[in-house]
Amino acid sequence: MLSVADALARVAARFAALPAEQVALPQALGRVLAEDLAATRDQPPAPVSAMDGYAVRSADLTGGSARLRVIGRVPAGGSFAGRVEAGTAVRIFTGAPVPDGADAVAIQENATVEGADVVLEGAVASGRNVRAQGLDVRAGETVLQAGRRLTARDLGLAASLNRVWLRVRRRPRVAILGTGDELVPPGVQPGPNAIIASNNVTLAAMVTAWGAQPIDLGIAPDRADGLRSALGNAAGADLLLTSGGASVGELDLMREVMDAPDDADGLAFWKIAMRPGKPLIFGHVGGVPLLGLPGNPVSSAVCACLFARAAIEVMLGRPHHPVLSSARLGRAMAANDTREDYVRARIERAADGETTATPFERQDSSMFRTFALADALIVRPPHAPAAQQGDRVQVMLLSPDGLAV
Template sequence: MLPVAEARARLLGALRPLPAETVTLTDALGRVLAEPLTARLTQPPFAASSMDGWAVRAADVAEVPAALRRIGEASAGHAFPGRVGPGEAVRIFTGAPLPGGADSVVMQEDAEEDGDRVLIRRSVAEGRFVRPAGHDFSAGDTLLPEGRRLTARDVALAAGANWPWLRVRRRPRVAVLATGDEIALPGEPLGPNQIVSSNALGLCAMVTALGGTALNLGVAGDRAESVAALASAAAGCDLLVTTGGASKGDYDFVGDVLGGGGLTLLFDGVAMRPGKAVKFGHAALEGAGRVPLLGLPGNPVSTGICALLFLKPALLALQGLTPGEDTVTARLGAPLRANGPNQDHLQATLAREAGGELVATPFARQDTALMSLLAKADCLILRPPHAPPAEPGDRVEILPLSGGAVSL
C-alpha cells in the first residue's frame, strides 16, 4: 500500500483548477480569486481631513495663540469652493476634502470659535491630520493576489476599490453517495439491524465549509444496480465521493459498479490507520462520462480522517489553491506505544500550558465508530510508521481540526 504522502501527491496530480466565473461582490465571501484584484480608483481621491477641526496654513499658526478669520466650511461630500489665504481658516470635518491653500488641520479641541473669528491655541506641522490623495492605494495598484480566498475584510477592500463583481474560481460540485443496507437517513424509522447515516451529511458539511457545493445522492443499498442508479446523478459534478463499500467484501460494490469496465485507480489502499481502504481514480458512470472518484471507508471516524487528508486537499486544488502542510508540533500529554507499519492518526485534545506550549493528549479510546470522540477532538496526532514509544513531553506532529472557507 502507498504511503499517505504518495497517495496525496497522486490525487493532487490528477486535479486541475476549475474555470473562472463572475460573481457579484455580495456573493464573493469565501470564494477564490481567479485573477489579481487591482484598484479601479485612487483612495482617497483627494487630500482629506482625518479630524474634525480647522483647515489652516501651518505658517499662520506657527506662533500661538493665533487669531484667524473663518471663511467657510467643508464636510464629507461637500468641499469648500474657495481657497484658504493668509490669516484664514475653514471649519472642516473628518473625511472632507482639504480646501485649496490649506496644508494642515488643527483639532477642534485646540481652537475656540467666536463669530467669524477662530483662536488657535496649538500650532501644527504642515500635513498634520491630512490624508493625502492615494494614502490607501492608487489606481492600478495590485491589492489582492490571484488564489486568495476572500475574507470579509477582502470584500470590503474590493468594494472600496470600486469593484461590484469579481472573477473567482467556480465552486467545486461534489456528489456524495453513502452505501449500505444497514444505513437509514436521520429521522427515518430504523429497522432492527440498521443505524443512522451520518457520514454523508458530515461530508456534505465539509464540502460546504471548504467552499464547494455538495449534492447528497442518498443511500445506495448493497446491490450493484442500486449503487449504479444513484451514482448516475453525479453527472456534471467535479468529484464523486462515496462512503462505505470501499473494501473487498462480498457486498462492497463501489469499485466494480462505478468502474463499468473503465475504472482507473491511481491508488487503492493507503498505509494509514484508520482508513486504509481509501481509493482514488476516475469512475466511468453510465450516461455521465468519467468523474474523479474518491472512495472512503464506512466507519465514521475513518471517513472523517480520510476526508481531512484527501477530500480537503482535493477541494483546495479544484479552487486553484495549493494545499500546504497544515501540521504543527506540540508536546505529548500521555504516553504512546510503539507504532506499527501504517501511519497512525490519533484523535486528541489540545491545550496550551501557562508557558504557551501546546499539549496534545490522545483519547484513551481510538475506535473508528466513536463519532462523539471525533467531535470532541481538537487535533490528530500523526505518528509515522514504526515510530518508537513516546512519553509525555515528547514532541509530536499534529494536524489541527480547523480551517474553512469563511474567515474574517
C-alpha cells in the first residue's frame, strides 16, 4: 500500500495552476489571486491629519501654550494654498492634508477660539496627530500576493488601491459521480434495502468551499456500461470525483472502466495506507484525472479533505500540503497499526489559549454524525505508540481559513 505522503505527491504532480481570468471586485470574494497586487500610489498620498484640530508648527508650542492667528480652514478632501508660518495655525479636520509649514496637529479639545485667534494648551511634538505620506502602503509595494484566497478585508484593501478588477485563478471544474444500485438521492422515498446517497452533496459542498465549481453527475449503476456512460459526462472537467466501486468486490468496477494502467493517463495508484479510506483510486478516464473515493461517507469525506483538496489547491496556485497544528490529547489512545489514522475529534480552547483535541470514543467509519460534529482530525502516523491524556498530537482542522467544511 502507498503511504499518504507518497499518494499526495503523486496527485499534486498530475495538476498545474489553471489560467487566470479577470473578475469585478465584488465577485472576487473567496477567489485566489493569480498575480501580485501592488499599490500604484502612496496611501495616504500626502501627510494628513489624524484628528480634528489645528495644524501648527510644533516650535510655536514649546512653551506649553500659545496664542496663534487662524489663517485658514481645510476639510478632508480640501486643501490650503498658503503656508503655516510662525505664530499662525490652520483649522483642520480628520483626513485633511496638512498644510505646508505645519508639522503637527493640536487637537481641538485643547483649543479655545478667541476671535481670529486660537489659544492652544500643551506642547505638541513634531509629527503628533499626523499620518505620514505612505504610512499604509507605498507606491510599487506589493500588498497582496498571488495565491492568496481573498477575504472581505482583502477586497476592501484592493478598493482602497482603486482596483475594480482583479485577476484570479479560474475555478477548477470538479465533476462528482456517486455509484451504487442501492443509492437513491435525497428526497426520494427509499425502499427497504435502499441507502440515501449523501456523498454527492458532501463533496459538492466541500469543493465549493475550497474554491472549485462542482458538477453533479448523479448516481451511476453497478454495471460497466452504465458506469462508462456516466463517466463520459465528465468530459471537460478538470477533476472527476467518484464515490464507491473502488474496493475489491465483484461490483467494484471503477478500475475496470478506467483508462488502461499502461497508458500515460491510466491508473496511477490504488490502495492507501490510511484509515479511513484505504480503497482509494487515482488515475484517468478519457483524459480527465479521476479520484475514486471510497463509497463509505466518512471515508469518502476524509479522503476528499486530503486528496481532492490537494488537487484543487494546486490548480489554484496554492500550497497543497495539509496544514497541521499541535494540540493536547483529551483522551488516551491505543498504539496505532501499519496505517496512518485520521481520527475524528472535538477541539476545545482554554482561556490560556491551550488547545485540546478529544477523539470521539467510537470511530466506526459508518458514523457520519461524528464526522459532522468533529472540528478536526487527529493525525496518527503508522506504528504510533500509545498516547496518554495530555500528550501532544498533530491535528488537521476541518475548517481551516474559515472555510465552511
